[in-house]
Amino acid sequence: MLWEILWALALGFILSAVVQSLVSRQAVAGALGTDSPRSLAIACGLGAASSSCSYASVAIARSLFRKGASFVNAIVFEFASTNLVFELGLILLILLGWQFLAAEFAGGLLMIVILAFIFRLTLRRQMVDEARGQADRGLQGRMEGHGEMDMSVSEGPFLARLFSMRGLTAVSHYFWMDVTGLWVDIGLGLLIAGALAAWVPDSFWQGFFLSGHPVIATFWGPLIGPVISLLSFVCSIGNVPLAAVLWNGGISFGGVIAFIFADLIIIPILNIYRKYYGARMSLYLLIVSYVAMALAGFLIGLAFQVLGLTPAHRHVIALESSPSLNYTTILNLILLVLMALLGWRFLRTGGLEMLRMMEMPPAADVSSGDLGHHHHQH
Numbered sequence: 001m002l003w004e005i006l007w008a009l010a011l012g013f014i015l016s017a018v019v020q021s022l023v024s025r026q027a028v029a030g031a032l033g034t035d036s037p038r039s040l041a042i043a044c045g046l047g048a049a050s051s052s053c054s055y056a057s058v059a060i061a062r063s064l065f066r067k068g069a070s071f072v073n074a075i076v077f078e079f080a081s082t083n084l085v086f087e088l089g090l091i092l093l094i095l096l097g098w099q100f101l102a103a104e105f106a107g108g109l110l111m112i113v114i115l116a117f118i119f120r121l122t123l124r125r126q127m128v129d130e131a132r133g134q135a136d137r138g139l140q141g142r143m144e145g146h147g148e149m150d151m152s153v154s155e156g157p158f159l160a161r162l163f164s165m166r167g168l169t170a171v172s173h174y175f176w177m178d179v180t181g182l183w184v185d186i187g188l189g190l191l192i193a194g195a196l197a198a199w200v201p202d203s204f205w206q207g208f209f210l211s212g213h214p215v216i217a218t219f220w221g222p223l224i225g226p227v228i229s230l231l232s233f234v235c236s237i238g239n240v241p242l243a244a245v246l247w248n249g250g251i252s253f254g255g256v257i258a259f260i261f262a263d264l265i266i267i268p269i270l271n272i273y274r275k276y277y278g279a280r281m282s283l284y285l286l287i288v289s290y291v292a293m294a295l296a297g298f299l300i301g302l303a304f305q306v307l308g309l310t311p312a313h314r315h316v317i318a319l320e321s322s323p324s325l326n327y328t329t330i331l332n333l334i335l336l337v338l339m340a341l342l343g344w345r346f347l348r349t350g351g352l353e354m355l356r357m358m359e360m361p362p363a364a365d366v367s368s369g370d371l372g373h374h375h376h377q378h
Helices: 002-022 025-032 037-048 054-066 071-083 086-095 098-122 125-135 144-148 158-162 165-199 202-208 214-232 236-249 253-265 267-277 279-306 327-348 351-358 368-376
Strands: none
Touching: 002 086, 002 158, 002 165, 002 236, 002 327, 025 037, 025 071, 037 071, 037 098, 054 071, 054 125, 054 165, 054 253, 054 267, 071 098, 071 125, 071 253, 086 098, 086 236, 098 253, 098 279, 125 267, 125 279, 158 165, 165 236, 165 327, 165 351, 202 236, 214 236, 214 253, 214 279, 236 253, 253 267, 253 279, 267 279, 327 351
16 A cells, blocks of 8 residues: 555655745744634635644644634644645545545535534634633644744745745755655554454454445434544544545445544544633533534435445455566656655755754744744755
């Protein structure tokens, strides 16, 4: 599976790094202060242009919240960054097919709308004030430096910024920052998926997912999918290989989508929520997120079934294919060369120092702009 998705992973990270390098996080933070539809749309766009690492997105969201973004927009940013990013779409396309890609993006937008609606009905000002007080304490989670850094190049025309030395440096730093932040989750996801595919018989999955009862399975899949994700400890795009195994085993189409959505309610993320916003808000986020994920997964699965778009087969080629000299191998070699070039630039411009800063909370007197300026000088 790693060989099948390697080029897509690298290309997705490169595209994401390019966008992050050209979109100033600081410039749009001020537009997220209200819960208007426009602000929600900006939060979605900023999330889609951000890192796909769940830990980084949670850290960035708290940073935006502390800088004046509304709590709703901060959480919408998180959901967009883990469900609407380039690399996730590419991996879904390679492993599961275009139907899952379409369902993930359509369902992701639907989930964000549902989540915003639930927030509007149930989120109280007192809870937000308590969460802001807890967030201002600055307790450490993961990827704290990532949450504060803004290395984007915002001066000049688009192409001039992209091909400038500062632009190349920013791309290389964002690229390797995302790779180093996600390699553990991707590796765990591939290892767990490989173990489950090899050792757990299909008969168990078919019984567990009630494959013999299609109507019940349509409801059961979106309900159990997020629970499996919560217990797997694998976040971001690392759970897509697991989703492929679950689909191969018999979970419903909507169940796969709900499972992929649920990387923001795994136990380590919930613990970070507790540190960032308090135990009460952490429990609230678990409940409303689960409802939004399960409901969106069910509705998108039902819609695809009605439209006749649900895949008829469950055979996942990547679970059985082996490396050979084909287009996948050629693309892998090309992207490995690009990764090496970005790695060379990364090491030549203080990248290792930046990685050490990424896992550390910035000093109280160091602003995100200072951090970004530091890296722009290379």
